[in-house]
Amino acid sequence: MAQRLADQACEACTSEDEPLSEEGYAEYLTELDDEVWEVVEEHHLEGTYAFEDFRDALEFTYEVGELAEEEWHHPDLHLQWGEVRVEMWTHKIDGLHKSDFVMAARMDRIHDDYAPE
Numbered sequence: 486m487a488q489r490l491a492d493q494a495c496e497a498c499t500s501e502d503e504p505l506s507e508e509g510y511a512e513y514l515t516e517l518d519d520e521v522w523e524v525v526e527e528h529h530l531e532g533t534y535a536f537e538d539f540r541d542a543l544e545f546t547y548e549v550g551e552l553a554e555e556e557w558h559h560p561d562l563h564l565q566w567g568e569v570r571v572e573m574w575t576h577k578i579d580g581l582h583k584s585d586f587v588m589a590a591r592m593d594r595i596h597d598d599y600a601p602e
């Protein structure tokens with residue numbers, strides 16, 4: 486059984502990598518929460534997470550920031566009361582890389598801890 490994306494680390498990407506097309510990322514997309522994530526114009530992942538309040542959204546944002554620093558792969562994070570919107574792509578190749586899906590899967594796992602009671 487292939488290792489789950491959420492159990493993987495980001496691969497170092499180089500500017501020589503080709504951005505993934507739909508055929509290339511279709512399998513990865515199946516591992517993401519489909520109520521959260523969509524691919525926009527085959528260029529980036531956009532995800533929207535809901536929270537009970539601002540503090541939970543803020544703490545989630547901080548945890549994701551720590552993950553990004555650890556993996557050296559960074560999302561755009563838009564924080565508001567009760568919601569965090571995430572945009573994830575690989576700037577170096579101006580498109581999608583496997584590492585973007587690894588990060589999204591890792592964010593899904595972090596969000597599981599904030600699921601409303």
Ligand SMILES: C[C@H](O)[C@H](O)[C@H]1CNC2=NC(N)=NC(=O)C2=N1
Nearest residue numbers: 557558559560574575576577578
């Ligand atoms: C300087 C450059 O930003 C770094 O090499 C890393 C940091 N984090 C990154 N994050 C993302 N999403 N894409 C990148 O290309 C990237 N590059």
